[in-house]
Amino acid sequence: MSEYKLKSVRRDNKALQRVNKALIYIALVALSIFTLIPFVWMLSSSLKLDREVFAFPMRWIPETFHWENYIVIWTKVPMLTFFKNTAIVALSVTLIQTLTSSFAAYAFAKLRFRGRDTLFLCYIATIAVPWQTYMIPQFVEMRAFGLYDNLQSIMVLQAFSAFGVFLMRQFYQGIPTELCEAARIDGLSEYGIWARIMLPLSKAAIATLVIFTFVGTWNDYMGPMIYLSHDSVKTVQVGLRRFIQENSSDYHLIMAASMVSLIPVSIVFLCLQKYFIEGIATSGLKG
Amino acid sequence: MAQNAPAASVRPPKHRMGRLERKNTLVALSFIAPNFIGFAIFTLIPVVMSVVMSFMDSKTGAIFGAEWVGFANYQDIFNVAKVSSKMADGGFLAGLSYFFNRVDLGIALKNTVFYTIVTVPLTLMCSIILALVLNRAVKGAVAFRAILFFPYVASMVAICVCWNFMLMKDGPINQILMSLGSDFNKSWTADSTMAMWAIILVSVWRSMGYYMVIYLAALQGVPRELYEAATVDGANKWQQFWSVTLPQLRPTTFFASIMLIIGCFKIYDTVAIMTGGGPGRATKMLVTYIYDTAFMQFKYGTASAIAMVLLVIVLLVTVIQFSMEKKFAND
Numbered sequence: 371m372s373e374y375k376l377k378s379v380r381r382d383n384k385a386l387q388r389v390n391k392a393l394i395y396i397a398l399v400a401l402s403i404f405t406l407i408p409f410v411w412m413l414s415s416s417l418k419l420d421r422e423v424f425a426f427p428m429r430w431i432p433e434t435f436h437w438e439n440y441i442v443i444w445t446k447v448p449m450l451t452f453f454k455n456t457a458i459v460a461l462s463v464t465l466i467q468t469l470t471s472s473f474a475a476y477a478f479a480k481l482r483f484r485g486r487d488t489l490f491l492c493y494i495a496t497i498a499v500p501w502q503t504y505m506i507p508q509f510v511e512m513r514a515f516g517l518y519d520n521l522q523s524i525m526v527l528q529a530f531s532a533f534g535v536f537l538m539r540q541f542y543q544g545i546p547t548e549l550c551e552a553a554r555i556d557g558l559s560e561y562g563i564w565a566r567i568m569l570p571l572s573k574a575a576i577a578t579l580v581i582f583t584f585v586g587t588w589n590d591y592m593g594p595m596i597y598l599s600h601d602s603v604k605t606v607q608v609g610l611r612r613f614i615q616e617n618s619s620d621y622h623l624i625m626a627a628s629m630v631s632l633i634p635v636s637i638v639f640l641c642l643q644k645y646f647i648e649g650i651a652t653s654g655l656k657g
Numbered sequence: 658m659a660q661n662a663p664a665a666s667v668r669p670p671k672h673r674m675g676r677l678e679r680k681n682t683l684v685a686l687s688f689i690a691p692n693f694i695g696f697a698i699f700t701l702i703p704v705v706m707s708v709v710m711s712f713m714d715s716k717t718g719a720i721f722g723a724e725w726v727g728f729a730n731y732q733d734i735f736n737v738a739k740v741s742s743k744m745a746d747g748g749f750l751a752g753l754s755y756f757f758n759r760v761d762l763g764i765a766l767k768n769t770v771f772y773t774i775v776t777v778p779l780t781l782m783c784s785i786i787l788a789l790v791l792n793r794a795v796k797g798a799v800a801f802r803a804i805l806f807f808p809y810v811a812s813m814v815a816i817c818v819c820w821n822f823m824l825m826k827d828g829p830i831n832q833i834l835m836s837l838g839s840d841f842n843k844s845w846t847a848d849s850t851m852a853m854w855a856i857i858l859v860s861v862w863r864s865m866g867y868y869m870v871i872y873l874a875a876l877q878g879v880p881r882e883l884y885e886a887a888t889v890d891g892a893n894k895w896q897q898f899w900s901v902t903l904p905q906l907r908p909t910t911f912f913a914s915i916m917l918i919i920g921c922f923k924i925y926d927t928v929a930i931m932t933g934g935g936p937g938r939a940t941k942m943l944v945t946y947i948y949d950t951a952f953m954q955f956k957y958g959t960a961s962a963i964a965m966v967l968l969v970i971v972l973l974v975t976v977i978q979f980s981m982e983k984k985f986a987n988d
Contacts, residue, residue, distance in 0.1 A: 394793050395797075398790055401787060401790065405808060406807075409811075412819045424825065424826075426827055473688050476688055482685075483685040492693075492701055496701060500919070502947060503707055504700070505951075505964075506957050507706035507710055530696040531696075531700070560688070588812070589810070589812045591926045592929075606812070610812075610815065611814050628815035632812060635810050636810075647803075
């Protein structure tokens with residue numbers, strides 16, 4: 371009798387759990403739809419005619435797919451140049467940032483020398499200072515260097531942030547010092563230790579830094595807004611903005627151009643999303 | 658510091674570097690130099706200069722030769738003359754009300770604070786809900802996590818202009834709301850009350866995935882035994898959430914709030930793309946004000962003074978963070 375009762379309770383529990391599971395998945399699907407709706411609408415509008423975009427009632431699936439919108443945008447605005455510029459900036463910033471900050475972080479984490487703490491204090495002191503508070507003297511300085519309206523301004527602006535040094539130093543501190551000492555006894559120079567031991571061990575941290583830097587640079591809006599004025603040096607973000615201002619009623623084309631501007635970061639994110647999300651989970655609070 | 662003092666006096670006064678030590682230092686500096694030189698030129702010097710420039714009349718942007726004007730820039734942005742005359746006429750409150758309703762800085766501060774006060778709790782709430790739901794799913798969790806996180810990596814210009822269109826007259830959002838019985842059919846960003854809500858909506862939508870990831874990590878750290886104990890005590894799911902999950906997440910919530918507050922005070926992209934600070938001055942924020950003053954009106958000194966207001970606020974929040982951090986560490 372009691373055994374029978376227990377079984378039925380268990381069966382009820384199982385059923386309840388199944389209902390619970392189903393509810394959770396329904397909630398997740400609903401939330402995902404809410405999150406993705408703008409992108410779906412963007413895609414849908416990018417395949418319509420301009421007068422169809424705000425038709426009443428709206429249609430999520432266009433009557434006919436106007437793929438030619440995606441060809442027209444390249445002729446209306448120098449999108450290719452914008453893409454090339456952004457790629458140059460994003461790649462060089464990522465390269466400089468990752469290389470120099472992992473280099474510096476090694477010294478801060480594993481070498482002992484005079485003035486180390488003072489130097490590191492300089493980094494700490496500025497990390498809490500928002501860029502927006504010192505962008506004006508920075509601009510004045512860059513203009514004096516002749517970097518205004520030059521892609522290099524955006525490169526140096528982004529490439530030497532304190533964040534990279536912080537992130538890498540934190541990671542290197544977790545690598546046992548004995549490893550470095552053993553390598554030193556084996557006759558490896560400090561540069562050798564950095565290249566052969568630290569770099570290979572810090573792949574995860576580097577992946578995080580690379581993806582943060584790349585996405586950050588690709589999506590940067592305010593920096594290019596301040597520094598770049600000619601079309602020949604504009605990045606995708608400010609180029610897209612110009613396109614929007616000049617063709618403000620070509621809704622379908624704006625959506626097509628927006629869609630195209632999302633493709634590179636989407637690919638990078640999809641390929642490396644594991645590192646991105648793990649990086650935030652472990653270091654996001656400090657970044 | 659005080660603890661180090663006796664040790665320092667014991668150490669031989671002048672320590673000459675040995676050959677090996679000098680070599681080591683040089684090697685270490687060679688590691689640091691590539692980053693530090695760039696960092697010093699493009700971050701450290703501008704940080705120091707930003708304070709200096711706020712006391713100078715550098716209209717042309719020339720730092721050398723610019724006139725030292727003391728607190729004139731600050732008097733300018735706070736409109737001290739007008740505010741104090743209002744205070745003399747109608748009392749303290751009249752002056753305050755004039756400052757927050759008429760003076761650019763007051764309006765920017767009021768808008769930014771309002772935006773922050775609404776956005777921070779909303780984002781936290783949404784991200785906790787997302788994390789709780791996602792934490793229970795087993796299959797497909799990675800895919801859902803990626804979807805919910807995606808807005809955070811999407812380019813601002815694209816998503817802001819898309820939201821702008823979606824919130825336009827006859828746009829999808831208004832159509833949905835009208836089908837639910839609303840009679841509002843205007844562009845949100847052209848309406849002086851709805852413009853702010855459009856920006857809040859986009860901000861919450863964009864960053865909830867980010868904080869969801871942080872909460873997910875924190876949820877993994879909540880000990881299972883606590884839930885078991887609560888179940889034994891007869892607590893239902895709702896009670897468990899209030900008395901186990903939320904208290905356990907408190908440190909995370911605190912740090913997330915700090916990050917969000919600082920992020921909110923730095924808001925620029927969304928406003929610049931969606932409303933441009935308008936209509937009127939309805940969505941003018943601190944950074945929008947700095948940008949306009951510096952790069953549209955070329956008043957670098959004045960803009961630097963506004964930047965100092967932002968700096969003080971952000972540093973205050975950071976100080977609160979550090980003092981509370983100790984408290985959480987001791988708990």
